[in-house]
Amino acid sequence: MKKKIDKKISITEHYFSIKKQYNDAILFYRLGDFYEIFGEDAIKVSKILSIVLTHRGKLQNSRVEMCGVPHHSSRVYISKLLKSGLKVAICEQMESAEEAKSRGCNSVIKREVVRVFTPGTAIDDDMISNDRNNYIVSIVIEKEEIFSIAYVDISSKDFFYQSQISYQELYSVLVALHPSESLLSDKLAQDTKISHMMASMNIMMTSYDESYFSYNRSRHTILEHYSIADEKVLDIPNRTTLCAIGSIIEYIVSTQIGNMYVLDYPINRQEMSRMSIDASVIKSLELFETVERKHKGSVISTLDRTITVEGKRLLKTILLNPLCVPEDIEARLDVVEYYVQNTQKRILISELLSEASDLERLVSRFVLGYTKPYDLVLLKHELQNIISISKLMESNISNNPSLLQGIYENLSFSHELFEKLCRFVNDNIEKNADSYYVNITHHEKLNLLNEKVCQLESQVQGLMNEYRNDTGIIGLKITNNNLIGYYVEVPVKYEIKDERFIRKQGLSQVTRYTTVELIQLESEIIACKIEYKNLENEVLSELSEEVKNCSEVLYRLARNRAYLDVLISFSSLSTCYDFVRPVLDNSLSIDIIGGQHPSFLDVDNFMVNDLRFSDDNNISILTGPNMAGKSTFLRQNMMIIIMAQSGMFVPAKSARIGIVDKIFSRVGAYDNISRGYSTFMIEMVETAFILNNATDRSFIILDEVGRGTSLYDGLAIAQSTIEYLLLYSKSRVLFATHYKELSDLATKHKLISCLCLNVKVDDGKMYFTYKVKEGVSDKSYGIYVAKLAGAPKFLLERAQEILSKYELSE
Incomplete structure (x- = not known):
């Protein structure tokens, strides 16, 4: 009986056998110095990366398309694919060709997927933005338009959840987080409103069957990940939230292929004492980007004076989560004031902060096992930087504000790891x-190994001199390359007939030889270098393990340095623009004198304005023509409140603010989440959300409510909205409108006042003063605005005739 001969599996067959396990990712298959991509993946990748598409043999009688990228520069290509909303699975060679042959002549080199890159689980600096967190969010529906969510940034270990939130609240969370990737069920992914929401924010959707989000599966994942016997330890409020937490843990762990660290217990975001900021507030304020989605011109482009990338990320988090406890806010303000008064200390610490790298993400790379040797150099420098900052802070620390003392204490650490890095890490290495x-x-x-290699290389030089003397060829030299190792090289015009020289390679200009002696020296050098490399890797592994063991301390150092950076940046901003320290209390009053919009700090002669709310007045109806400054006035007061409760000094002459728990805004209809709705329907949905969620501590901006329908319908809705807020919500409200009739409410309700934008008309010309005063605008001045816009003369004259008739009829 003949022995059965196994058919050798082809590279393409092996590729597709692995690809089956990662159908939703582009498979990068390691072949020598390249990652090769085959089939439909190759077609897709070649278009995105603009690289040549070729083919490699046939599979089932069909030509197999192929493209590839160099291993050494693959990260650039992976980053581009992630930004295109794709995942990339990295399949590496796990053995050498010789090891594969030892298993049988038809054996294919063993390869395994070692990591899956996805937009929401990447931690590498060249793949994600440095100045914002990189979140992935899991969304589980509880009942119609009620959701539970969990979100994680594995580059910083942030892990939060929120339970039983509405569709509008979900939208607000996503606008604030700006996640890179969402995890949800196939059914939810097909929901038109959800898919439109994700598309409008460019959030990649990863969807799975409903079973992926089941209670039993999620519970098992949580128990296994945290090595606990009962999920009650996590104090998760309901089953749906548990499914969101369990599914996101399972997904993240699956992408890291055995390298994932144990996440911190998730934190209930709803139990944190923080101000809630609605999505429309973030957008209407242009807090992080303009309407054109540009950073320049946004509020943060003015406010951000942070120096470190960690500080920039933390600043966004702080602005999105203002504090609600006066004592906590005052603690921050104390530090800001301290550095306003101590300019020299602020400057010296700022200089040190300018030398900082990104310690938080650096530590995450160590913890996840993606360390490069240069990361040891970076870590050493980071720890030295923190030691220097601590030394600068320690003088007279007992007299510093209590929060600053706490930061100083949290910047202290055992120097054992730092001292090891100083001993073992060579600073003079390439990145x-x-x-x-x-x-x-x-x-x-x-x-000893290094000395031995030097001796062997010295012997190679001696051998070269010996060969020059023996052959009489002065131009003879011994060198090496990665392909053929060490060789003797002579110009092609010389021919060596000495039997010791074995011809190795012939080129147009030179001929290359080897000798027994050279081969012996080469093998000794290679053996020494391999041993040297192995020993270095042992050192890297040992140091990396120590970094992992110290990771909690290192994360603490990173976060406290970032906090210090943010507070010092508040001081720098305050000093530059002469901001004032606000007063925060638990009253329901707001008293802002000489307030200014932070985006117009460099505008000469900007008109400052006042805003007052008290027990005797919590609703102000604001009238005035378009372009007179209503929108700026509305936005600047929202921004001053956010800044104050974030612990910042504010652009005003004085500011006293009773704590605000939620800020709402209904300004314009630009939200892509509401495709298919009329402008008026969007307006009503958003207004209803505000009315159903506002409290007596909320601050609300409403602009032109009721304008999307007929005159009397709109007026009726606007008036009933004000009356509801007055009788039920009892919130502090700025209500901008062109309905002058609403001003009559001020005569009926003492809690309602009227404000207007002052306008001057002289010789038929209108002048905006941008000054807010008590009273009601006498006209809307719409025709004047139309004239400024360049409307035709006929339109202006005819409009004036029609307006005169309406005014006479009244």
Whole structure:
């Protein structure tokens, strides 16, 4: 009986057998110095990356398309694919060709997927934005338009959840988080409103069957991940929230292929004492980007004076989560005031902060096992930077504000790890170096190996001199490359007839030889270098393990340095623009004198305005023509409140603010989440959300409510909205309108006042003063605005005739 001969599996067959396990990702298959991509993946990748598409043999009688990218520059290509909303699975060679042959002549080199890159689970600096968190969010529906969510940034260990939130609240959370990726069921992904929401914010959707989000599966994942016997330890409020938490843990762990650290217990975001900011507030304020989605011109482009990338990320978090406890706010304000008064200390610490890197994400790379040798150099510098900052802070620390003392204490740490890095890490290495990164003066074995390599290389030089003398060829030299190793090279015009020289390679200009002696020296050098490399890797592994063991301390250092950066940036901003320290209390009053919009700090002669709410007045009806400054006035007061409760000094002459728990805004109809709705329907949905969620501590901006329908319908809705807020919500409200009739409410309800934008008309010309005063605008001045816009003369004259008739009829 003949022995059965196994058919050798082809590269393409092996590729597609692995690809089946990662159908939703582009598979990068390692072949030598390249990652190869086959089939439909290759077609897709070649278009996105603009690389050549070729083919490799046939599979089932069909040509197999192929493209590839160099291994050494693959990260650039992976980053581009992630930004295109794709996942990338990295399949590496797990053995050498020789090891594969030892298993059988038809054996294919063993390969395994070692990591899956996705937009929401990447932690690498060249793949995600440095100045914002990189969140992935899991969304589970509880009942119609009621959701529970969990969201994680694995580059910073942030892990939060929210339970039983409405569709509008979900939208607000996503606008604030700006996640890169969402995890949801196939059914939910097909929901038109959800898919439109994700598309409008460019959030990649990853969807799975409903079973992925089941209670039993999620519970099992949580118990296994945290090595606990009962999920009650996490105090998760309901089953749907547990499913959101369990599904996101399972997904993240699956992308890291055995490298995932144990996440911190998730935090209930709804139990944190923070101000709630509606999505429309973030958008209408242009807090982080303009309507054109540009950073320049946004509020944060003016406010951000942070120096570190960690500080920039934290600043956004702080602005999105203002504090609601006066004592906590005052603690921040104390630090800001301290550095306003101590300019020299602020400048010196700022100089040190300018030398900082991104410690938070650096530590995450160590914890997840994606460390490069140069990361040891970065970590050493980071720890030195924190030691220097601590030394600068320690003088007279007992007399510093209590929060600053706490930051100082949290910047202290045992220097054992730092001292090891100083001993073993060689500073003078390239960023992408993978060898000679250990300082051999403190490592006896490496030092001996290095000396031995130097001796062997000296013998190679001696051999070269000997061969020159023996052959009489002055131009003879011994060198090496990665392909053929060491060789003797002579110009092509010389021919060596000495039997010791074995011809190795012939080129147009030179001929290359080897000898037994050279081969022997080469093998010794290679053996030494391999041993050297192995020893270095041992040092890297040992140091990396120590970093992992110290990770909690290192995260603490990173967060407190970032906090210090943010508070110092508040001081720098305040000093630059002469901001004032606000007073925060638990009253329901707001008293802002000489307030200014922070985006117009550099505008000369900007008109400052006042805003007052008290027990005797909590609703102000604001009238005035378009372009007179209503929108700016509305927005500047929202921004001043957010700044004050974030712990910032504010652009005003004085400010006293009774704590605000929620800020709402109904300004314009630009939200892509509401495709298919009329402008008026959007207006009503958003207004209803505000009325159903506002409290007596809320601050509300309403602009032109009721304008999307007929005159009397609109007026009726606007008046009933004000009356509801007055009788039920009892919130502090700025209500901008062109309905002058609403001003009559001020005569009926003492809690309602009227404000207007002052306009001057002289010789038929209108002048905006941008000054807010008590009273009601006498006209809407719509025709004047139309004239400024360049409307035709006929339109202006005819409009004036029609307006005169209406005014006479009244």
